[in-house]
Amino acid sequence: MTVPQRSLRRGGRRRAFDLRATALFFALLAILLVAGAYTARAALDAAERRPAWTAVLCLSGTAAAVLAVRRRRRGHLAQRTAHRAAAALREGTRTALDALETPPERAPAVVVPAQAGPGGRSAPLAEDTVVLAEPAVDYDLLDPDEFEQAVAALCERDGCTGVEVAGGAGDLGADVLAVAPDGRRVVVQCKRYCATNRVGSEDLQRFGGTCYTVHEADVALFVTTSDFTAPAVEYAAQCGIVCVDGEDLRAWSDGAAPPPWTAVTPAPPPARPSP
Template sequence: MTVPERSVRRSGRIRAFDLRATALFFALAAILLVAGAYTARAALAAAERRPAWAVVLCLIGTAAAALAVRRRRRRGHLARRTARRAAAALQEGAMTALDALETPPEQAPAVVVPAQAGPGGRGAPLAEDTVVLADPVVDYGLLDPYEFEQAVAALCERDGCAGVEVSGGAGDLGADVLAVAPDGRRVVVQCKRYCATNRVGSEDLQRFGGTCYTVHEAELALFVTTSDFTAPAVEYAEQCGIVCVDGEALKAWSDGAAPPPWAVVSPVPPPVRP
């Protein structure tokens, strides 16, 4: 089989000598040379007549040239410094990523983990939508109000309550947690996650006392808070038969250092106030 030869195109061509273009080039060069000579002669004559101006112009030109050189050097220095900083940042980021990959994850303390509210909202049974770890160690002050309600409900279920529900929210009428104690009493809990300086006042107790018995038919009313109660609030609670659980009592209950409230309070229902 015969392979046809490809024609090779020659890119370079030998240009012929052009006398007219050459003459024009030398003529222009002569004109520029003569113009430069006349300009230099005029500048020398001006310098002889006014030497001070000549010195000033020379200084200005020298300063302009030095400034241009300095700017070029500064730009180069800034570029090199920026490049060094970028390289250092990249190296530090890479080292941090390697340390994070090599460091084993710390064991998180056991906590009460509230599940996401399902189609039934907050009133869903605790046993179905809440995961309670064994021996929980909870900092109740770090929880949000809903998580605090879930944590109190988890305590109730841990200590033997049945039918535990978290019903807190808009329109709950003071009942955040509903449960049935091991002795069969209906437990209604109001939860207030307050800071240490915000004490529960008598107004909060009055609102809870107006609904816990008449609306929710409580046989044991609990008011649980992370802070403390004022003296008028404690007095009103004693009159209405409401059990007050402050921050210290809540911690003791959570740690197992104290029995649950329904194990201490008499099973006789308190009198209903009009």
């Protein structure tokens, strides 16, 4: 008995040419071309008849296209902004964690001159005393009134009492009056001069004529931001006036030198009459 064999279809075989389908395709293409041409002709006729409506339609279409593009860009911009915000948040969190893990730096200790006690000696500070450093004063930048106030503050800092700024018209050479810790009366003349303007003997003579006779000074101080001439220093030595130049003033202010009234030895008390 013979078994009939089924014919197998080859996969690579081409389809047979279909005349009906080809004709239908070209017919549809022709219809589309004719319809497109008719639509274009109608649009041109409408544009010639009503140009305003045509412009409105064109602008509306353009606006719709622009809005669509902007919406798409906004979506990309929002996504990009979200990514940047997330990255900034991660960086801020990392910085905060690093700051929490890093131990705080200790502030360096600041050494300041101690307050002077009786006799110009530095008084000891208690163990639990917190000493705050005062900013350094640039005396060259002060005006004359501020300079007198600064010198008075130095006297009060180093233990003087009854400190008074008496400078001004009619002060008769006494800008600062004070009482030293040992009870002596201190009279100060202040001259805020520039570095090139040195204090001459005339200034010292005017001060020497009133500090003892008028103000009854036990210690006479002449303080300046500049320097003294040689005749001025010689006259001050003869009259017992303590000259404090700019360098001495900075040393006194920084605590590197004792108060200037300690340079004058207190006069011994008068001897008691023998019985």
